[in-house]
Amino acid sequence: MARAVTNQRKAMNTFFAWALGLLIFFPILWTILTSFKTEAQAISDPPIFFFFDWTLENYKAVLERSDYAKFLWNSIFIAGGSTLLGIIIAVPAAWSMAFVPSKRTKDILLWMLSTKMLPAVGVLYPIYLICIELGVLDSRIALVFILMLINLPIIVWMLYTYFKEIPVDILEAARMDGASLRDEIIHVLTPMAIPGIASTVLLNVILAWNEAFWTLNLTAADAAPLTAFIASYSSPEGLFFAKLSAASTMAIAPILIMGWFSQKQLVRGLTFGAVK
Amino acid sequence: MSLKNTLCAAVAASFLSAGVASADKLTIATVNNGDMIRMQGMTEDFTKKTGHTVEWVTLEENVLRQRVTTDITTKGGAFDIMTIGMYETPIWGKNKWLVPLDDLSEGYNAADILPAMSGGLSYDGTLYAAPFYGESSMIMYRKDLMEKAGMEMPKSPSWSFIARAARKMTDRDADINGICLRGKAGWGEGGAFITAMSNSFGARWFDEKWNAQFDTREWSDTLNFYKNMMDDAGPKGFATNGFNENLSLFQQGKCGMWIDATVAASFVTNPKDSKVADKVGFALAPDNGMGRRSNWLWAWALAIPAGTQKEAAAKQFIEWATSTDYIELVAAKEGWANVPPGARTSLYENENYKKVPFAQMTLDSILSANPKASTVDPSPYVGVQFAAIPEFAGIATEVSQEFSAAYAGKQTIAEALAKAQTITNDAMEAAGYK
Numbered sequence: 001m002a003r004a005v006t007n008q009r010k011a012m013n014t015f016f017a018w019a020l021g022l023l024i025f026f027p028i029l030w031t032i033l034t035s036f037k038t039e040a041q042a043i044s045d046p047p048i049f050f051f052f053d054w055t056l057e058n059y060k061a062v063l064e065r066s067d068y069a070k071f072l073w074n075s076i077f078i079a080g081g082s083t084l085l086g087i088i089i090a091v092p093a094a095w096s097m098a099f100v101p102s103k104r105t106k107d108i109l110l111w112m113l114s115t116k117m118l119p120a121v122g123v124l125y126p127i128y129l130i131c132i133e134l135g136v137l138d139s140r141i142a143l144v145f146i147l148m149l150i151n152l153p154i155i156v157w158m159l160y161t162y163f164k165e166i167p168v169d170i171l172e173a174a175r176m177d178g179a180s181l182r183d184e185i186i187h188v189l190t191p192m193a194i195p196g197i198a199s200t201v202l203l204n205v206i207l208a209w210n211e212a213f214w215t216l217n218l219t220a221a222d223a224a225p226l227t228a229f230i231a232s233y234s235s236p237e238g239l240f241f242a243k244l245s246a247a248s249t250m251a252i253a254p255i256l257i258m259g260w261f262s263q264k265q266l267v268r269g270l271t272f273g274a275v276k
Numbered sequence: 277m278s279l280k281n282t283l284c285a286a287v288a289a290s291f292l293s294a295g296v297a298s299a300d301k302l303t304i305a306t307v308n309n310g311d312m313i314r315m316q317g318m319t320e321d322f323t324k325k326t327g328h329t330v331e332w333v334t335l336e337e338n339v340l341r342q343r344v345t346t347d348i349t350t351k352g353g354a355f356d357i358m359t360i361g362m363y364e365t366p367i368w369g370k371n372k373w374l375v376p377l378d379d380l381s382e383g384y385n386a387a388d389i390l391p392a393m394s395g396g397l398s399y400d401g402t403l404y405a406a407p408f409y410g411e412s413s414m415i416m417y418r419k420d421l422m423e424k425a426g427m428e429m430p431k432s433p434s435w436s437f438i439a440r441a442a443r444k445m446t447d448r449d450a451d452i453n454g455i456c457l458r459g460k461a462g463w464g465e466g467g468a469f470i471t472a473m474s475n476s477f478g479a480r481w482f483d484e485k486w487n488a489q490f491d492t493r494e495w496s497d498t499l500n501f502y503k504n505m506m507d508d509a510g511p512k513g514f515a516t517n518g519f520n521e522n523l524s525l526f527q528q529g530k531c532g533m534w535i536d537a538t539v540a541a542s543f544v545t546n547p548k549d550s551k552v553a554d555k556v557g558f559a560l561a562p563d564n565g566m567g568r569r570s571n572w573l574w575a576w577a578l579a580i581p582a583g584t585q586k587e588a589a590a591k592q593f594i595e596w597a598t599s600t601d602y603i604e605l606v607a608a609k610e611g612w613a614n615v616p617p618g619a620r621t622s623l624y625e626n627e628n629y630k631k632v633p634f635a636q637m638t639l640d641s642i643l644s645a646n647p648k649a650s651t652v653d654p655s656p657y658v659g660v661q662f663a664a665i666p667e668f669a670g671i672a673t674e675v676s677q678e679f680s681a682a683y684a685g686k687q688t689i690a691e692a693l694a695k696a697q698t699i700t701n702d703a704m705e706a707a708g709y710k
């Protein structure tokens with residue numbers, strides 16, 4: 001009897017998990033389906049789900065009009081570069097906060113996070129003027145630095161949380177064995193925190209990949225990433241939903257594939273230390 | 277090598293180097309509209325003729341506005357040519373942020389630009405942006421439904437006729453709405469429509485001393501008329517409908533009438549996208565017998581930001597893109613129905629273009645809008661569906677949000693107008709107009 005109840009509960013849980021998963025995934029699925037419709041089918045009422053004449057016409061039109069490879073490369077460079085730079089800065093910062101805390105460590109962490117609450121548009125003009133002065137407007141390097149600075153509080157906070165789970169005794173043992181500070185961070189701490197670092201990297205890549213305020217406002221022809229690519233297909237005067245969906249699918253495909261292959265690592269990292 | 281050969285080689289080399297030196301790469305910011313995208317496909321012709329190449333930065337309209345405004349106010353220099361509208365041009369021209377276009381070549385024939393367009397794109401008599409395409413607004417209606425309602429659309433209908441026809445054409449069981457109009461918040465969306473409509477009711481944004489006029493009977497009449505008609509004959513949720521939502525409804529056969537941009541005519545008559553392509557008729561936007569119609573006037577135009585290093589090449593591009601030759605190039609490749617409309621007088625004298633079903637109505641609509649005298653009572657501003665002052669976009673966005681809330685039944689019309697009055701007067705006072 002008890003076993004039957006358990007199985008029933010399991011089945012219910014599975015059903016709800018699938019239903020929730022599908023609900024969350026539905027907008028992406030709808031975008032992908034729309035990308036294979038004609039513009040007329042894309043706006044048809046009632047909506048058509050699967051039974052329509054599938055066409056690659058929108059992908060062809062998008063590839064003919066836009067240099068997708070250039071946008072993709074810019075996205076990879078900006079998201080990858082800002083994440084790498086952020087990790088290099090955040091690992092030692094999180095180490096010091098986790099293992100050599102001061103009275104103000106918690107305050108500093110909170111202050112760092114509070115900078116995320118500032119509306120980006122409030123600093124648009126100063127940042128724009130700085131970029132003009134430095135001659136880095138519409139350059140990937142500028143965006144690497146800006147996105148790194150924007151996401152740094154989250155990276156530091158996440159790494160700090162993971163590092164706090166690592167026993168200090170292990171680091172002390174390494175020190176007694178003669179490990180320098182550099183060795184301690186690179187050869188002892190980092191390998192132990194790999195799941196946490198990996199999930200931080202993945203989350204940061206996703207955040208940087210999807211960032212649309214700075215990437216739209218600080219780029220023009222040279223450094224524009226996939227967010228600008230999508231924006232170029234949005235129009236308030238004309239129904240181009242099928243082409244917009246094709247562009248969106250092409251923009252999110254790389255990150256979806258990366259997320260799919262690294263989901264185990266991501267979940268492991270995000271739940272690291274959650275259950276004691 | 278003989279002296280003659282040496283000289284020839286030197287001359288050839290100098291020409292070649294001059295050619296290379298003068299070949300520029302232009303960066304152009306533009307919007308994702310059908311005509312603009314078509315222009316991108318024709319760029320090869322420009323490169324072939326001049327040697328200059330073009331990099332396009334295509335953005336959604338609101339993003340583009342923010343992007344080019346940031347760049348021009350900071351003298352960022354990210355773009356050599358910007359696509360801007362009738363709202364920005366006189367303001368930016370006044371601030372000397374744009375290169376004057378008063379020295380375009382004779383062959384360009386600037387006098388051929390429709391006076392309504394050149395007037396709206398000038399400041400103090402100087403042209404600061406060349407119109408790529410122009411538009412007004414007009415009525416697009418279903419001829420079959422009008423006939424079924426036992427009515428006939430006049431060429432210049434009144435608002436009372438439109439309201440009667442809308443109610444008669446409405447068939448809720450068949451999911452047909454008598455009329456579809458913009459109600460969405462935003463100065464360029466529902467704000468543009470209601471401002472143009474209010475002109476025909478004798479309303480205006482400001483009196484001659486820049487005092488807000490939302491406490492007048494004319495504004496109350498405009499909003500009450502709009503809401504009553506839309507409640508009776510409009511689609512569900514009209515308070516959040518903009519151009520695209522109404523286009524979709526009309527193409528699906530769910531609107532009896534739609535009053536919106538003249539460029540929509542090519543979409544609703546395209547059998548590939550529209551279920552009612554062969555049933556569409558056109559008429560001038562309605563009036564109220566007060567001497568002003570409710571149609572607007574707009575142009576997407578090309579302008580050069582002051583300080584660009586490539587001014588000569590940029591002017592060459594503007595001359596190419598807004599010329600009669602370009603119109604003929606598009607006609608030859610994609611047909612006359614697809615040429616950019618509303619910019620040049622000669623287009624409407626062309627026999628081939630006269631055959632396009634919506635051509636004459638587009639011209640008549642454009643000609644009936646006067647941005648310098650858009651209101652019945654005198655007003656201190658230029659513009660039909662906007663007032664060409666820097667503060668307008670911000671104020672009108674807030675005001676249109678109040679109006680949309682009233683359309684949705686979240687507040688009364690009187691409350692929305694009272695708030696609009698306060699918002700506008702406060703902003704004008706803060707900006708130093710009063």
